[in-house]
Amino acid sequence: MKTISIIVVDDHKMIREMWVRLFAGHPSIGVIGESGKFDEAIDLITEKQPDVVLLDINLPNASGLDAVPLIRQNSPGTHIIGVSMHNQPALAKKMIKLGAKAYVTKNxxxxxxxxxxxxxMKGNTYICSEIKQILSEKTLSGESEQRGxxxxxxxxxxxxxxxKNGLSSREIGEKLxxxxxxxxxHRYNILKKLNLKNTAALINFVKEEDPGF
Structure with a gap:
């Protein structure tokens, strides 16, 4: 049986080591590289041409979303699996639309x-059960898909x-x-529209959905 070659891309060294340990126990999977930086990851993938890239959405000074088209261009035979700590269906949908084959959360x-x-590896699209459950609950409750x-x-x-630039409500009010x-x-309405719980979640969401915002 052919060994599936994998490159792990995540900005946290501990997470990368966890993936490496996990795959080390699998007889048909081999990790051939790892990286925590955007440019370094693209170069590594271009050089190694792995079967699969496990790609974290959050990378230093960049987004994994931006990496998807570059990986597809430089390593067209590589299957991309998006990984994120966030379970927003909109992010999974965007990742797949860009060309990733699968999307899982760190849960x-x-x-x-x-x-x-x-x-x-079979060429199929896969969305993890956590995202599917959220989509199912939204459908049953009559909620629309998360807005962007x-x-x-x-x-x-x-x-x-x-x-996003760190201003308080008072400072924003003075500026506007x-x-x-x-x-x-406005802050309340923004969180409600995007189905987010707090400011930290909002900032992460903006970085992932629109890194250039």
């Missing part, structure tokens, strides 16, 4: 990681940009010449 059990690799940055108003986009209370209302 996914090991068996599901192997399933994603197997399906990707493009669904925010121009004023809300201004507020998001200033939040509106009251702090109005800014708080």
């Amino acid at each position: 996914s059990p090991h068996e599901e990681i192997f399933k994603a690799i197997d399906e990707a 940055i493009k669904d925010l108003s121009m004023r809300e986009l201004e507020v998001v940009n200033l939040i 010449n509106i009251s702090t209370k109005t800014i708080e209302v």
Whole structure:
């Protein structure tokens, strides 16, 4: 049986080591490289031409989303599996649309990681059960699929940009010449529209969905 070659791309060394240990116990999978940096990862994948890349969405100064088209261009035979700590269906959908074959979260059990690799190698698309469950619950409850940055108003986009730059509600209000209370209302509406719990989740979401924002 042919050994499936894998390169692991994640900015946390501990996570990369965890993946390497996991795959070391599998007879038909071999890790041929690992990287925690965007440019280094692209160069490594281009050189090694692996069967599979396990690609974290969060990378230093870049997004794994940006890496997908580059990997497809430089290593067309490589199957990309997106990995993220976030379980927003919109991110999974965007990753697949860009050309990834599978998407799993860091909460996914090991068996599901192997399933994603197997399906990707067969040329099939695979979405982890955690994302599928969220989509199913949204369908049953009548909720629409999670919205993206493009669904925010121009004023809300201004507020998001200033939040991302570290400004407080008071500072944003002063900059936009509106009251702090109005800014708080905007913040509430933004989180509600994007189905996010707090500011930290908002900043991570913006980085992943639109790194150039």
